[in-house]
Amino acid sequence: MILSASRPAAHHIELSAEEDRTLYELSLADRIARRIKLRVITLRLNASGWTTLQIAQHLHQCEHTVRQTLQRWSKGGLGGLWEATPLAQTQKVPFYSEQGWPRWAVGSSRAWGQNQVAKRGYRSG
Incomplete structure (x- = not known):
């Protein structure tokens, strides 16, 4: 008996002529983020009959990203196609001490590496 990995159901979308034209214009626009352009291209390729595997290979992405x-x-x-909150706005600006480290790291009795500080986050106290 040959076992094969189960594959998710095939996703296929249909675009109206107006939707396709809008997506085409977005793919050529200057001030659109690369991530959004890749999503637009993904949609147009899928509507043209490409499978998720073909799209993923062509765009050098995971199949999961294409399905997402x-x-x-849908x-x-x-x-x-856009993020709910732009990625640049989700990052918090840390409160640093004069030495360039967060206050909680400076006042601690242990030594902190940059990776450890990043993992802990930039909370004060």
Whole structure:
């Protein structure tokens, strides 16, 4: 008996002529993030009949990423292609001491490496 890995159900989307034109224009736009452009290309390739595996190989992505993009489109339409919160806004600015380390690391009795500080986060106290 040959065991094969089960594959998720095939995802296929259909685009109207207007949706395809909008996505095409987005893929050429200057001030659109690369991540969004890849999602747009993924959608257009899928609508053209490409499988998730073919798209993933062509764009050098994981199949999971391709499926996730298709789900974003199915659930949120055009607006679903963008992040809910831009990635730059989710990062918090740390409160550093004069030596360049967070206060909680400076006042500690142990030595802290940069990786350990990053893992702990930039909480004070």
